[in-house]
Amino acid sequence: QxxxxxxxxxxxxxxxSLKLSCAASANGFSLFAMAWYRQAPGKQRDFVARIxxxxxxxxxxxxxxxxxxxxxxxxxxxxxxxxxxxPEDTAVYYCAGGILRLGASSTDASEYDYWGQxxxxxxxx
Numbered sequence: 001q002x003x004x005x006x007x008x009x010x011x012x013x014x015x016x017s018l019k020l021s022c023a024a025s026a027n028g029f030s031l032f033a034m035a036w037y038r039q040a041p042g043k044q045r046d047f048v049a050r051i052x053x054x055x056x057x058x059x060x061x062x063x064x065x066x067x068x069x070x071x072x073x074x075x076x077x078x079x080x081x082x083x084x085x086x087p088e089d090t091a092v093y094y095c096a097g098g099i100l101r102l103g104a105s106s107t108d109a110s111e112y113d114y115w116g117q118x119x120x121x122x123x124x125x
Contacts (some may be wrong), residue, residue, distance in 0.1 A: 001026075002024060002025060002026040002028075002097065002113075002114045003024070003025040003026070003114075004022055004023070004024055004025075004095050004096070004097060004114050004115060004116035005022070005023050005025075005116055005117070006020060006021065006022050006093065006094065006095050006116040006117065006118060006119040007020070007021050007023070007119060008020040008021050008119060009093060009119030009120045009121045010120075010121070010122070011122045011123075011124065012085055012121075012122070012123055012124070013123070013124050014085060014086060014087055014123055014124065014125050015084060015085065016085050016123070017081070017082060017083045017084075017085065018082050018085065018121060019079060019080070019081050019082070020036070020079065020080040020082070020093055020095075020119060020121075021077055021078070021079055022034065022036075022077065022078040022079070022080075022095030022097075022116055023075075023076060023077045024076040024077070024078075024097060024114075025076075026076075027076075029073060029076040029097070030053060030073040031053050031099055032053060032097040032098055032099060032114075033050060033051070033052050033053060033097065033098065033099070033100050033106055033112075034050065034051050034069075034071060034078040034095065034096070034097045035047065035048070035049065035050035035051075035095070035096045035097070035106065035107075035112060036048040036049050036050070036069065036078075036080050036093060036094070036095055036096075037093070037094045037095075037096060037109060038089075038091035038092065038093045038094070038121075039091055039092050039094070039118075040090060040091040040092075043091075045094070045109060046060065047060055047107040047109070048060055048063060048067065048080070048093070049063065049067055049069040049080065050069065050106045050107065051069045051070065051071050051078065052106070055071070057069050058106065058107070062088075063082075063089075066082065066083050066084045066085075067080060067081065067082050067083070068080070068081040068083075069081075078095060078097075080093070082121070085121075085123045086123060087123045087124070087125045088123075089121060089123050090121060090122050090123050091120075091121060092118040092119065092120050092121075093118065093119050093120075093121050094115055094116055094117075094118045095115070095116045096109065096112035096114065096115050096116070097112060097113070097114045098111065098112045098113035098114055099113075100112075
């Protein structure tokens with residue numbers, strides 16, 4: 001069983017920065033597509049960014065140019081550097097991972113087998 005553990009959340013003022021980490025417990029991490037999702041109170045869980053096993057990245061439009069997803073396969077860890085944070089970025093952030101089916105959409109949450117417990121990010125205005 002693969003365990004994913006997020007860290008790095010907290011409270012930051014608008015315009016500030018945070019860096020989230022997602023540590024995986026299992027070998028084989030380098031084969032996984034990894035992603036970040038977020039869920040604000042009363043809203044659905046939304047895709048934020050993903051990185052494939054080859055290092056290809058994809059972002060939701062509202063975070064492009066502000067967030068950077070990366071991975072360190074030697075450390076079995078994925079990161080999300082968040083800059084120029086806005087109050088609307090406030091949410092619980094979840095990491096997800098798995099080996100996606102051929103042709104599957106990498107933004108579809110149901111495609112990921114493994115999820116972390118989430119870390120709270122709060123951006124004050």
